Amino acid sequence: MITIKNLKKSYGKNEVLKGINLTINEGDIYAFVGSNGAGKTTTIKSMLGILPFDSGDVLYDDLSIKTDGLKIKEELAYIPDNPDIYEHLTGLEYLNFIADMYETSEEYRNKKIKEYAKELEIDTKLNDKIGSYSHGMKQKIVIISALIHDPKVIIMDEPFVGLDPISTHTLKEIMKKLTKEGKIIFFSTHVLDVAEKLCNKIAIIKNGKIIAEGSMKELTKNSSLEDIFLELVSNE
Amino acid sequence: MNKFLSLMKVNILGLIRGKERKKKKISHGIILILVGALFLYYAYRFAKLSMKGLVFIHSEYIILPEFFAISSILLIFINYKKINGLFFKSKDFDLLDAMPIKRSYIVISKMLELYLSALAVTCVFLLPAYYLYITNVSTDIAFHIYYFISLLFVPMIPVFVSTCIGYLISFVSSFFKRKDVVQLIGSILVIVGAYYLGLHSTNLNSSDYANFGKVILEVFNRYYPITIFYKNIVIDYDIPSLFFYILINVGLMALITFIITKSFAFINGRLHQAQTSRNKKIKDRKKLSRTGTLLKKDYKRLFSSTTYLLNTCTGVIITILLCIGFLKTKNGGVFGELINGTKAAKYIIPFMYSMFFGYIYPTAVSLSLEGKNFYILRVLPLSFKNIIKEKDIFHLSISIPMTLLAFFTIMYKLNMSMYTASLIYLFMLLVVFFYSKIHLLLDVIFLNITWENEVKLIKRSMQTIISLLISFSFMFIGAAMNLNSDLELLIIDIGVLMAIIITHIILVKFGTHKFNKTVG
Structure with a gap:
């Protein structure tokens, strides 16, 4: 509460x-x-x-x-109004960075990344740099990053x-x-x-x-x- | 207001003021003046040392072309790395280009911005030399007129040359997929090339001392031929030389401005092409510790930007080149005679290396570089102590290999006892630890997460300027103390250790407070 x-x-x-x-x-x-x-x-x-x-x-x-x-x-997880995230990282690197910060287990994070990336239709773009993403794609990455540590x-x-x-x-x-x-x-x-x-x-x-x-x-x-x-x- | 003037006003305001509140602006202004005064003092000391030798050989006039050539060459190296960020990666270029302003106006305004900052650096170098010249040689009013007219044009050729180099690197890299890697290789090649030229141009021996003035002027004339024009203007008051000098300077500036205006859209378009991976599979990754993953992020950031990497890790390249030069030094050369003939060389050389270790300062801007991403650090379950730990490892992982390299070359070239060697290595190790702490503290004090241009933050921020100033101080302290015993070096080691402890305590207290206050 x-x-x-x-x-x-x-x-x-x-x-x-x-x-x-x-x-x-x-x-x-x-x-x-x-x-x-x-x-x-x-x-x-x-x-x-x-x-x-x-x-x-x-x-x-x-x-x-x-x-x-x-x-x-x-x-806790936070999704900001403007998805400013590390543009020099790929989507996958960013998600793993966040998962490491929350000390999420390998098995759980890998499962959740695949699951949410597929649901939000960004699974084929995760190896691209965030700098090349549109606003909506960045938003999707932020959403996934907020969910992979099971907050x-x-x-x-x-x-x-x-x-x-x-x-x-x-x-x-x-x-x-x-x-x-x-x-x-x-x-x-x-x-x-x-x-x-x-x-x-x-x-x-x-x-x-x-x-x-x-x-x-x-x-x-x-x-x-x-x-x-x-x-x-x-x-x- | 005229569109061009309005654009210039914005650029000049960007050069002289930040986004800080009025109170902060005043304190930043005071610090900036103090820093400028210190640089001026160092330049003066260097000029005085040079003048002392020139007076001895009755060649005082050489101080003017000497400092002209030194400041010009230095300006080329300060500026060429700015070009890509200023013209092609600048965030405001797209905004300006979308407005009804001629593209040539935008390029000219950027060029003038570059020129003005170069003029400030020129003044820091040339004014001490000017002062020493007029106090040692009797001059008339014509000298002052010629001197100050020519001073205005001094930065133009360096700006032209550095823009050509930077432009060429950006142009070539725009044809490659890994543009950042090509830019990095190009920039390193420029430094190595300059080192090679420098090594071959200063191969003097004892007999050259007799004609040192002429030899040094010949070297400058050979590698920077415009020096002869400058000497003719300020020493011989030669009007045709002044005419050609101005014509060459202005003509070259106009030429490069024209070239950039014409090819900007092409290069910028190619540089901004998205790099998409063909690999669509999501690979499973191994879990890393918090420190490990922060470190990985910082390395990725460092290698993602040529400006960040080259500017904050210049010390790595210089140390490697210095070690090679040191190993190649023969007994007959001036440097060889100096290091073999001076008993205290083993105590002075570590200070010299320490100055260059200070040119490794990625952590001095790493927190500020987070920019709009700063909120991520604040939201994550991280304390500022976690960040200090990671930043220390980040800095030391780059610096410590350099201390080892420097130490082994010193050990190889100079004879010393194990005790002296231990004290020397301890000194170098403590110095890089100190840099690690002080650089981060500077970034916390002058934290700026609302920057718009990465180049300005990395090259012109207060944390960068003060970091470099601290590095200079080590060299001057080393020279001023004139150490010649192990006991003195031990006392210095203890002093540096105390400085580390004090800086760490301030960093933890002040840094935690500032970190928790910064929203992002």
């Missing part, structure tokens, strides 16, 4: 996060929605422990990201950007499968349609504050997520 407690972050006088509180349970596919500049990426980077925050805490079960960062990271928590920042329709569908299926295994998936997105169909929980952020949070069923009782989002964002 992830617990975000009163998370605050400022850049100078500009308060970007104004006390975020969220709870994400095992098996959740949690969508984090908001307009540009609302504080989504700042929240995600704070959750990962790569951006120091001013106050509050992010707990993974009982461990705090402030004090037990390395231990938490062993079970308990997967945090994604706009994971569907640049993916072709088949890969988008495959990724959604992978996400559903992983949550059935009890893993946590937390991702930010602008695509409300995907969030509505895929997620069981959602939080809407505006100007660094959570303005709505709960299960998708509760939130979208009588209307679509898009209508609710537009109403909430314009009302606040």
Whole structure:
């Protein structure tokens, strides 16, 4: 379980996060929605422990990201919004690099690389340098690299950007499968349609504050997520 | 503003300022001035040493063409490796080329950028020589006018020659699949070629000392003929020489600018062709330790960029060439007489090698080179201590073989006891350990992960400049201390060991803090 407690972050006088509180349970596919500049990426980077925050805490079960960062990271995976990865490595070299970092066994990584590369249709390109890849192909490599060490928590920042329709569908299926295994998936997105169909929980952020949070069923009782989002964002 | 002027403004701003905040900018500015002043001081010391000899043989005038030739030759070697990155691999070239600006404007603006940075280096070399000349020889106002007019044109031919070499390497490599390997071979051939020429041009013996001034001028004239024009201008105030000198300089710059403008699209297109592998099979890989895999990544990065490899590992090539030269030194030559006739040579030569070990500095920019990939290190379960460990191994795996090579050549050429030999090797080993720590610390202090041009980071960043300055310092410390006993060397060894420990403690404390603060 992830617990975000009163998370605050400022850049100078500009308060970007104004006390975020969220709870994400095992098996959740949690969508984090908001307009540009609302504080989504700042929240995600704070959750990962790569951006120091001013106050509050992010707990993974009982461990705090402030004090037990390395231990938490062993079970964590991150898919950034812009897949900047080592362009001088081949796709396969990059995946093995990440697997080595998480000390993933040879048997498990080789199996998973082949499995996910085939599913995302990048298996014939793994021996090419990442520098020659398109944005979508880089995104696929980042997605595979996030999954090959069997993480308990997967945090994604706009994971569907640049993916072709088949890969988008495959990724959604992978996400559903992983949550059935009890893993946590937390991702930010602008695509409300995907969030509505895929997620069981959602939080809407505006100007660094959570303005709505709960299960998708509760939130979208009588209307679509898009209508609710537009109403909430314009009302606040 | 005119398009060209606007482009020049952006390029010049890129040369003189970074992306740092105002407070940081001021501190960086102060450090840059201090570093520039130190380089100027070293050049002055070198010029003073040279002038001392020239005064003795009443040939003071030689200091001007001598430093002209030295700075020109040096500029060629500083610049030729920049060409590929500046013209063909620059990230902003595609952006600029997509705008309604003449391609010739883009090339001219890049050429001017190259010229301005070369002019700064020229001033560092020529101004101390100028100062020593005017304080030793009586001059009139005409001298100063001729001197400063000609100074403006000094970097042009070196920029032309280095651009030709760099262009040729880029052009030839564009026809090959493994472009990076061809560029690497081409660049190494240039260094080896220069070494060969240098070796054959400085084969002086004792009798040459009597005419040293004339001999050295002949050498410069033979290998850099424009030196004769320069001497005619600043010493004889010869107007036709000044006219031809300016004409040759400007003409050659215009010629190379024209050639690059015409062939840029062709070369750039070929250089950016994707290299795809025919092998479609996914091979199973063996598991590596974290340190091992980080090391593998760093080696891949090093060998993926000719600029990174050649600039940060020049010390490897120089050390190998120096060892060959040292072994080939005969007793009759000037160098031979120096090393065999001087009792303290065995204490000075390790310092000389240490200076060149300092030219091995891949870790001084390796963290910054992560650039937009820096977030990967932050997200992975890695502490900064893991990174220090890996970077130390990365640096030492390249440096230690060089210390062994240097040590065995010293042992072979100079007679010494086992105790002295141990102290000398310990010194060289400690120095490369120190470099390993200080280079990484410099990269942490001046960490820049938002760079746009790899060449600027590798060649002109603060961490690179200070790393080179520290290397120079070792040579100067060695010369200034005038060591001639084992006890003194032992004290130096202990001093370097203390410096390693202190640097390591600062690195762990400050580096961990900075690493955890950097988002990427």
